[in-house]
Structure formats: structure tokens, C-alpha cells
Amino acid sequence: MKILLLGSGGREHALALKLKASTTPVDLVSAPGSDALAELGTCVALDLEAPAAVAAWCATARPDLVVAGPEVPLVAGVADAVRALGIPVFGHDAATARLEGSKAVAKAFMERHRIPCAxxxxxxxxxxxxxxxxxxxxxxxxxxxxxxxxxxxxxxxxxxxxxxxxxxxxxxxxxxxxxxxxxxxxEPLIGMELSLHVLVDVDADHAAFAMLPACQDHKRIFEGDRGPNTGGMGAFGPIPFLRPEDIQRMRVELVEPTVRGLQADGLPARGVLFLGVMWTAAGPKLLEYNVRFGDPETQVLMQLLDEDLAALLLEVAEGRLVSRELKLKPHTAITVVLAAEDYPEGAKKGVPIQIGTPSVTVIHAGTRKQDGQWLTNGGRVMNLATSAPDLAAARAAIEAALPQIHWLGMQVRHDIGLKALRHAQAGKTVRDSW
Missing domain, CATH: 3.30.1490.20 (ATP-grasp fold, A domain)
Structure with a gap:
């Protein structure tokens, strides 16, 4: 299967690694890609904000599937342009992508369909x-x-x-x-924040969805959730103290009304929705919609998903998804971000990276290769990701691997998942003070 993957960061590298591990043989092309993605296939220089340019390439190269990583090409209308050629796209049309592209549109949608929110x-x-x-x-x-x-x-x-x-x-x-x-x-919402990803396949005659495990991201740069916000310094999932009834409540109160609302509003959806959720004293409330996989949550979800990713994304893109439980490893997964010096205010680039032999998955987010040497090339430089039978074991595996990667000024949090682990060990639930 020839797949065009749009994007260049850690999310896309995680998706690419999973696609290449699919039972389905995958010929991967990334746009614009990166040096790390080039090692998994080929890269083409395409402007992801120019739907006509992406469509022109697709008209000639005829990929079997286009997978959109970031939100920008979706908001710009790339999926519409490529889909018009009869090529399946895992990614939403521009009208649906406005759920992320416009906070006002998203809030009006939530209120219209009576989805709990601020x-x-x-x-x-x-x-x-x-x-x-x-x-x-x-x-x-x-x-x-x-x-x-x-x-x-x-x-x-x-x-x-x-x-x-x-x-x-x-x-x-x-x-x-x-x-x-x-x-x-x-209004401010107080509680525990989590990330909920849902594969959605909706048109006028069909509405199906499949939920992925809830994850938790860590936004602050420093341990103990201190310092400025970042794009995310690490994540883990599933959340150990979320009970089946909690998942069901999010399904009934947030996911199902969203899917019904998409169909009622005539908004086709063939991709993923990433729901930012705050679990308050009154229950789960929706903070926002994202119309693509989260980063770094993708790195966690790809560790947990026990499916042929290429076949699954094509199923969604072709409108063949059946609402079902996805096959998952009975594990907890974790990813830890290794960030550049000066991040998040800036990023010191061009610093040589020493890479040993870590026994976990290494994901490139902001790197480049020069004369055989990996260099920093962004704020969030790399991720380490793994899965284990429980959160404590997953955290321990990452800690054991961390000394294998180093560069001057590298920033890393050692407490990813620690607060949740202690919450679970104390016998607390999502309803208890966080």
C-alpha cells in the first residue's frame, strides 16, 4: 500500500513506525518529512497549506491512502482536494476541521448538541x-x-x-x-485533564466510531507541573484509576453526542477526533476538539494499538469503519519528551546528540542528520516510548533507557505519570481531588 503521510514531527514519526510495522506492506512517502522519516521511505517537498499542490502530486503519484498528521493542512482543505480525486484520505474535510480551526465554531457545536462544556x-x-x-x-x-x-x-x-x-x-x-x-x-474548569481519541467515520448515511484509551499529557516544562506550558513533555495511557463506568460516561455524554451532531450538521468525518476533557466535580466536560492525533499522545497510542494500522486507517478513510472495540495490548504505555535547551521560549539547534542503545522506542521529533551525526533541530527533539504491564513498570523502563541519549542542554521530566500512579496507589478515583 502506497501511503502519503503529511507532516514532519514526532507524531508523524510514531505513525510512520507503526505503519511500517503493519502486516500490510507499506511504501511510505512523507511530506515534507524529515531525515528520520526518510529512513522509513521517501520524502517530498510539498506545501501542506496549498491544497492544489498536494492534490497535483497525488494526481500523478496516485497513493492508495493519504494520512494527515497536523491540523493545518486539514483546515486549509487538503483533504477535500485530494478526496475529489477519488483517493482515500484519513483526515477531515475543511468544514469539519473548523471544530479545531475555530474555537467559536466548536463552542457553538457543543452548545447546539448539548455536550457538557464550560x-x-x-x-x-x-x-x-x-x-x-x-x-x-x-x-x-x-x-x-x-x-x-x-x-x-x-x-x-x-x-x-x-x-x-x-x-x-x-x-x-x-x-x-x-x-x-x-x-x-x-469560565475556568477545575479537575483532572485527559486526552480522549476517537476514530470517526460519519456521513449522511453512516455513523461509526471507535474509542482509543484515554491518555494524560503533561504540559509544563518542569517537574511538579511547574514553569511555562509546552506542546507536551510526556504522556501515558491508559489512566490506571479510570473505571469502565467512567469510560462509558465519556462515551455517552461526550462521544456519542459529538458523532450524532456531526451527522445532524452535515459534517462528514473520516479521521480522528481528539477530545480535550476536564473531569470536574460534576463529571466530564469538553474543553476542545482537535481534528488530528495529539502529540505526544500518539506516541503512547501507537504503543498500545494491536491492529494493522495501515488497514485500520484505510477502513476509516473509505467509510468502512464499524463501531467496535479496538484491539489493544493489555499494557500501559508511556512517552517522555527530550527537549532542547531554551525550550519552550526557543530552541538551541545544531547540538550533537549522543545515542546509545536504548531498549525502548526512539522517536524523532525535531532532529536532522549531518554527515552521519544526529543534531537537534527543534524544541521537542526526541521521544522515548515503551509499554509494560503497568504504569510503574513503564516508568521504570524509560528511566533505565534515559542515560542512553544525551546532548548538552537536554531537558527532560522524570515525573511523567508519577502523580497518577500515586493517585491510583492511594485507591483514589477520577472523582477524588486531583
């Missing part, structure tokens, strides 16, 4: 927003979200009215261009 108001006017902040009824922090894509930086939790006003004015002045000219204000 109370919110959408503002496009400076005076209206300033008045809303001064009369804010929901307590602090005030959550301000730039409506459009802002590379993961368009969400601020303002701890005071002054901070909220400063943030709002910066947004409206174009801090993130057009993406922040509309702002969604939300």
Missing part, C-alpha cells in the same frame, strides 16, 4: 470584551482563547481583570493575526 461568550468587539471582563460572573482565572489556530499559544488563563484586559487587547490588536480578532471567553 460556559462561554464569543466576542469580536473591543468595547464589548472590555465590558464583559469588568462584569465577569464566573470567577478567576478567566480563560481567553484566540478563535483561530495559534500554534498552541492562543489560550491564556488570566488571574486578574488587569491581566485579562491586557491579554484581550493584545489579541484584538492582532497578536496572532486574524486568529485572535475573535476571542472566546470561558
Amino acid at each position: 460556559a462561554s461568550q464569543t466576542v469580536k468587539d473591543l468595547a464589548a470584551g472590555e465590558a464583559l471582563i469588568r462584569a465577569w460572573p464566573h470567577g478567576y482565572p478567566i480563560v481567553l482563547k484566540a478563535d483561530g489556530l495559534a500554534a498552541g499559544k492562543g489560550v491564556v488563563l488570566a488571574e486578574s481583570g488587569e491581566e485579562a484586559l491586557a491579554t484581550f487587547r493584545a489579541f484584538m490588536a492582532g497578536q496572532f493575526g486574524e486568529a485572535s480578532k475573535t476571542v472566546v471567553f470561558e
Whole structure:
């Protein structure tokens, strides 16, 4: 099967490794790819924000399947353009991708289909927003979200009215261009945050979905959840204290209404939805939709999935998914991010990486190869990933492997999954204080 994989980061390298391990033989092409992805196939220089360019390549090369990694090409309409050629795409049309591309569209969808979420108001006017902040009824922090894509930086939790006003004015002045000219204000939700991925296959006549295990990401740069937010410093899954009834509650209250809503609104969906969930004292509430696999959650999910990934993604792309339980390893998986010096404010690039022989999966996220030497080439440079019978064993395996990779200034958290492990060991559930 000839597969075109769109993207270049750790998520795509994890997907590529799993695709190449499929029972189905895979001829992998990555765009734009990376030096690590080039070792698993070939790379082509395509502009992922140019649907016509991607479609033109596909019209000539005729891949059997296109798999979209990041959200940007989906929001741009790449899936629409390629699908028009009769080529299956694992990735949503532009109209459906607006669930991630516009926070306001997503909130309206949640409210229309009665999906539990934070109370919110959408503002496009400076005076209206300033008045809303001064009369804010929901307590602090005030959550301000730039409506459009802002590379993961368009969400601020303002701890005071002054901070909220400063943030709002910066947004409206174009801090993130057009993406922040509309702002969604939300009440703060308190609880345990988790990531829920669902394969979805929806059109006017068919609606199927399959849930993947819930994961938990760690956003802060430093141990103990301190320091600035990042794209994610590590993740694990499944969450050991989530009970079957908790999973069922998310299925009934969040997933099924989403799938029904997609069909009711005429939004075709052939790909994955990544639901950001906050489990509050009142139960699970939806924070946001993402229309692609999470990073670093993908690195965890690919360790757990016990299916032929190429065949599974094609099943979704061709509209043949049947709602079912996916085959999973009876394990817990974990990934730990190795980050560059100065991340997340910047990233020191070109630093030589020493790689030994770790007994876990090595995933390249931001590297390049020069004269046979791997160098840092991004903020999140590499991931180590593995699975084991339980979370404690998975954490121990990563710790044992960490000395095998090193470069000057490397940042890593040693507490990925530790808080959840202690929560589970204390006999606590998702309903207990987190």
C-alpha cells in the first residue's frame, strides 16, 4: 500500500513506525518529512497549506491512502482536494476541521448538541470584551482563547481583570493575526485533564466510531507541573484509576453526542477526533476538539494499538469503519519528551546528540542528520516510548533507557505519570481531588 503521510514531527514519526510495522506492506512517502522519516521511505517537498499542490502530486503519484498528521493542512482543505480525486484520505474535510480551526465554531457545536462544556461568550468587539471582563460572573482565572489556530499559544488563563484586559487587547490588536480578532471567553474548569481519541467515520448515511484509551499529557516544562506550558513533555495511557463506568460516561455524554451532531450538521468525518476533557466535580466536560492525533499522545497510542494500522486507517478513510472495540495490548504505555535547551521560549539547534542503545522506542521529533551525526533541530527533539504491564513498570523502563541519549542542554521530566500512579496507589478515583 502506497501511503502519503503529511507532516514532519514526532507524531508523524510514531505513525510512520507503526505503519511500517503493519502486516500490510507499506511504501511510505512523507511530506515534507524529515531525515528520520526518510529512513522509513521517501520524502517530498510539498506545501501542506496549498491544497492544489498536494492534490497535483497525488494526481500523478496516485497513493492508495493519504494520512494527515497536523491540523493545518486539514483546515486549509487538503483533504477535500485530494478526496475529489477519488483517493482515500484519513483526515477531515475543511468544514469539519473548523471544530479545531475555530474555537467559536466548536463552542457553538457543543452548545447546539448539548455536550457538557464550560460556559462561554464569543466576542469580536473591543468595547464589548472590555465590558464583559469588568462584569465577569464566573470567577478567576478567566480563560481567553484566540478563535483561530495559534500554534498552541492562543489560550491564556488570566488571574486578574488587569491581566485579562491586557491579554484581550493584545489579541484584538492582532497578536496572532486574524486568529485572535475573535476571542472566546470561558469560565475556568477545575479537575483532572485527559486526552480522549476517537476514530470517526460519519456521513449522511453512516455513523461509526471507535474509542482509543484515554491518555494524560503533561504540559509544563518542569517537574511538579511547574514553569511555562509546552506542546507536551510526556504522556501515558491508559489512566490506571479510570473505571469502565467512567469510560462509558465519556462515551455517552461526550462521544456519542459529538458523532450524532456531526451527522445532524452535515459534517462528514473520516479521521480522528481528539477530545480535550476536564473531569470536574460534576463529571466530564469538553474543553476542545482537535481534528488530528495529539502529540505526544500518539506516541503512547501507537504503543498500545494491536491492529494493522495501515488497514485500520484505510477502513476509516473509505467509510468502512464499524463501531467496535479496538484491539489493544493489555499494557500501559508511556512517552517522555527530550527537549532542547531554551525550550519552550526557543530552541538551541545544531547540538550533537549522543545515542546509545536504548531498549525502548526512539522517536524523532525535531532532529536532522549531518554527515552521519544526529543534531537537534527543534524544541521537542526526541521521544522515548515503551509499554509494560503497568504504569510503574513503564516508568521504570524509560528511566533505565534515559542515560542512553544525551546532548548538552537536554531537558527532560522524570515525573511523567508519577502523580497518577500515586493517585491510583492511594485507591483514589477520577472523582477524588486531583
